[in-house]
Amino acid sequence: MPERPQALFAMTARNLPHVFPPELLARLRACLDVDPALVAEDFTDPRPREALARAEVLVTGWGCPRLDAAALDAAPRLRAVLHAAGSVKGFTTPEVWRRGILVSSAAAANALPVAEYTLAVILLAGKDVFAFRDRLRDRRAFPCGGIVPGIGNHGRRVGVVGASRIGRRLIELLRPFDLAVSLADPYVDAPEAARLGVPLLRLDELLRTSDIVTLHAPQTTETRHLIGARELALMPDGAVLVNTARGALVDHEALVAELRTGRLGAVLDVTDPEPLPADSPLYDLPNAFVTPHLAGSQGNEVARLGRTVVEEAERLVSGEPLRYPVDHAELSRTA
CATH class of the missing domain: 3.40.50.720 (NAD(P)-binding Rossmann-like Domain)
Structure with missing residues (x-):
């Protein structure tokens, strides 16, 4: 069996069990070597920073720290960002695309x-x-x-x-x-x-x-x-x-x-x-x-975002094209 890529969660930690309930988390861990007990809310914290240095994949969500040049310098092996939410504008920077990192989003879900x-x-x-x-x-x-x-x-x-x-x-x-x-x-x-x-x-x-x-x-x-x-x-x-x-x-x-x-x-x-x-x-x-910003994914709907990321991760490790890649050229006129 091929070695699973090293991955790191980067999001608000309390959201993780809602986005990735047990069945989805098990599927994700079957294809990525990721620890649900380690969630990066700040890339400067020592423990997440150590994991960031090894990470090939970031599994992101609401609350992901900004992926600026300093964060990316600390992640030399990073090749993909799989976002379990909608817009990636809040945390990505042009440096992500300049370095050829793949970005996928659950915006469709x-x-x-x-x-x-x-x-x-x-x-x-x-x-x-x-x-x-x-x-x-x-x-x-x-x-x-x-x-x-x-x-x-x-x-x-x-x-x-x-x-x-x-x-x-x-x-x-x-x-x-x-x-x-x-x-x-x-x-x-x-x-x-x-x-x-x-x-x-x-x-x-x-x-x-x-x-x-x-x-x-x-x-x-x-x-x-x-x-x-x-x-x-x-x-x-x-x-x-x-x-x-x-x-x-x-x-x-x-x-x-x-x-x-x-x-x-x-x-x-x-x-x-x-x-x-x-x-x-x-x-x-x-x-x-x-209403207080309720229209987007809430409650049991957020697991749909997690499922989208799991399916993207499965495609990534099997060498298939991502289904929901983010096109940097289109980003300026999309959500």
Whole structure:
């Protein structure tokens, strides 16, 4: 049997048993020589630093220390980073790619629960569930049996901003419903949009013609405050803005001002800053529904991230190409 490559966990230690429950951990250790009792949260600590010097593979996750030149100098044998989470932007540096180190991410697996959360929110927003929940709670009674005008998901227009992994998965999930879905993404052309089964619109047109706008663009210099006062003003009365991407995509001051008029609604799973300050109006505005960054992998969903890494590790040791490599050239415009 070939010798297993030396590996080291680099993440927040308390997360490891959730990401790699016993069955997955056993599979991972069958192909990598990795000690679950040794988790690097700081590459300058002596014991992890000794293991880093021997490591050929880093199994990373949320809380991974930054892989700068100093850390990489301490890992001369490193050839692969397998990330059991989504974006690698927070801890990788250009030096990783300059040294030819392979990087894989479980971003595709993490996209699934975000798309599911967004689907649920879109359908609930189409029924104006959040407002009617509050009215029922305040009045403790509500007439039943009558038709409530102005709500419903038959023909509801949904605008998806960003054909990211999450945006594409959401488009798939929306397909069985009687919704009119459109897409805005400057990196997608008409033939690709046709393959996705949605019309491609400019952002302004999408905002003008959508009852629900859902954001799935990456956070970059260009997308900061992508949705500001001008863009919010384009949205029709009664429209709802959903953000499960990054808080900085939305100008929160402009959003609060618009929400105070009562003209729009918002569902925010991400904010800027995160968490919001205790005195933020978004906590109390009746047309704002804020959740604490729950859309991504949580609870039993994080084991899906671990399984993705285990499968990547098995490919790596068998000499097969990684299924989810991170392309450094694409990193600037992805999550």
